[in-house]
Amino acid sequence: MLFQWGLRKKQQDKQGAATRQERDQSGQVQDIPHEPIHSLLDVNIDIIRHTTGNSSDIVIRRFMIGQERSIRAALIFIDGLADEKNVYQFLLEPLMTATFPLSLSPKDTFCFMEKKLAAVGRIERISQWVDLFLALMSGETIILLDGVTFALSASTSGGEYRAIEEPQTQLAIRGPRDGFTESLRMNTTLIRRRIKNPNLWLETMKIGEVTQTDVAIMYIKGIANDEIVEEVRKRLRRIHIDSVLETGYLEQLIEDQTFTTFPTTYHTERPDVVAANLLEGRVAVFVEGTPFVLVAPALFIQFFQAVEDYYARFDIATALRFLRVLVFFISLVAPAIYIAAMTFHQEMIPTPLVIAIAAQREAIPFPAFVEALVMEVIFEILREAGVRLPRAVGQTVSIVGALVIGQAAVEAGFVSSAMVIVVSITAIASFATPSFAIAISARLIRFALMFLAAMFGFYGIIIGILVMTIHLCSLRSFGIPYMSPLAPFIPSNMGDTLFRVPAWAFKERPRLINQKNIIRQGNHQRSQPSASNRQEKNEGEQS
Known part of the structure; x- marks a missing residue:
């Protein structure tokens, strides 16, 4: 019995491997016929209905070509993917009302229709079922004629799309308000x-x-x-x-x-x-x-650049970039520094502050690491709940939950007030990071630094930051060093990193990304006052 089961299982595995191999070689789903289109219209329509499971959104419109001909034809498109108005106005109506020469055969009628009657932007001749279904599922309209082993694919894709709106994840104070859509x-x-x-x-x-x-x-x-x-x-x-x-x-x-x-x-x-x-x-x-x-x-520094940096003055953009790097560092190490200071390095804290924190922690039953870990996990839960709930409810749950749980935890003696302040500052700093992708990376690394701080104090934090820096310097993005132009250091590209030089100083493109067309603007782009302005200025100084 066991032998038969094993033999049957082995045969099934071989069949599955053969099926996968056939699928990999063909590159297409196996339910689609891999053969030329049939010459009989009824057979072709039956194949389309069978392959699509007779789906209700597949529209098949049978009609007769021309006013005096008896050649049967059919239009096939998917409701919602194709623009139905264009299908009937530019395809069906011209084909039904046109006058064809009576001497034309079905194949000649097909060529005549392809060249002169289909009033759409793009027309392609199709001979294989694979290409036909690919065009049909892309929103194009298929035209079939009885007695012809070809089909026409007409570009009528349309349907409803979300209108262009302002981006929701990258808001800007100054700049364009349009964002990408699903089209x-x-x-x-x-x-x-x-x-x-x-x-x-x-x-x-x-x-x-x-x-x-x-x-x-x-x-x-x-x-x-x-x-x-x-x-x-x-x-x-x-x-x-x-x-x-x-x-x-x-x-x-x-x-x-x-x-x-x-x-x-x-x-x-x-x-x-x-x-x-x-x-x-x-x-x-x-x-x-x-x-x-x-x-x-x-590049790593790219995730700290906001779009309005290039629309504002360079001094304002530079100050905001330094602020973003600072808040990223705060969101990365703030809980770890608190844990290390409370566990190993109390002598580095001013005496009045140590006394105040010690008075708060006198009745706390947990060490600083457990206290920080619990608060961070609770805040991550609140953050995730705020994202997943409907927008009208999610923001309320996040704010009310954080306030109620924080205050109740302090009053119950589970955590200290200082820990609530540290976790709150850390959360606000993570929200201030312009890129969500780099902010969530800091959220994950934060827990590793907290563990190292609990084990080794500030030495553990330094070791963690060194390991993270070495890891960053080892990364590549399509062969480009992730930390460039900081590592390797490229002086000519440092004007768009932690600080931003004036617009007239943006002379070169990033060298490692582009190596053959470096110059992006000419020399002497800095604004110069006119001669009349200089003369008025000199006269004012003399007077």
Whole structure:
């Protein structure tokens, strides 16, 4: 009995391996017929209905070609993906009302229809079922004729999409208010409205054997590094996966280093951010169905740059960048410093403050590490609850929960008031980080630093920061050092790192990202007063 079960299991494994191998070689779902289109219209319609499970949103409109002909035809499209008005106005009505020469055969009628009657932007001839279903599922309209072994694919994709709105995750005080949507074509259009240059190239491919998701890479030819473009293209083509529903799927499959908490690709839903990165030589990756666009390669300092830094004066932008780096460091080490100071280094705290904290902690039954760990976990739970609940309820739960639990914990003697202050400052600092991807990395590393502080004090914190710095310097993003231009140090690119130089000093693009078209603006871009202004100034000084 056991032998028979094992033999049957082995046969099933062989069949499954053969099926997977066949699927990998074909690159398509096996339910789609891999054969040419049939010449009989009824047979073709039956195949479409069988393959799609007779789905209710598949619209099949039978009609007769022309006013005096007897050739049967059919229009097939998906309700919601195709623009129904364009289908009936530019395809069905011209085909039904046109006058065809009676001497034309079905094949000649097909050619005549292809060249002169289909009044849409793009018409393609299809001979295989795989291509037919791919076009149908992309929102195009299929035209079939009885007696013809070809089909026409007409570009009528449309349907309802979310309107262009202001981005919700990257708000800006000053700057454009439009953001990406779930439509890939609308997203690429938003970039072309900003960069009106024929060297802005777009390459489209389909990834996902089941979903057949449209994925596009965009770059500026002559500015982008050809090696980086080829590396992005190679990594995307290497992906063999059933589905791609968001850019996060691709991000995890194309990043250089998997086992790291730091993001090595940058994602954004702002068109102006993508346009600025393209002008620096980076490559953008668009995915149909998501408003988030990937930008590669990404640098560590890039996650502390906000979009309004380039719209404001350089002194204001520099001050805000220093503030962001400071709050990131606070969100990273604030609880660990409190734990180390309370556990090992009380002598480093001013005496009045030590006495005040000791009086608060006199009735606390837990050590500082357990106290901080419990409060951090509770706050993370409140933060996650606020994100998952409906917006009207989530903010109330987060605020009320934090206030009530914090005050009740202090009054009950579980935690000290100083610990509530430290956790609150840490949470506010993490919210002030402009990029969510780098902020969540700090949230994870914070717990490791808290553990090291509880074990070794300030020495543990220093060891943790050193290990983190070494790890950051070892990372690459599509071959580019993650910490550049800080490590390796590139003096000419330091004007857009921790501080921002004036706009007239942005002469060069990042050197490691772009190595053949470095100069992005001419010399002497600084504003100079006119001769009349200088003369008035001199006269005023003399008087």
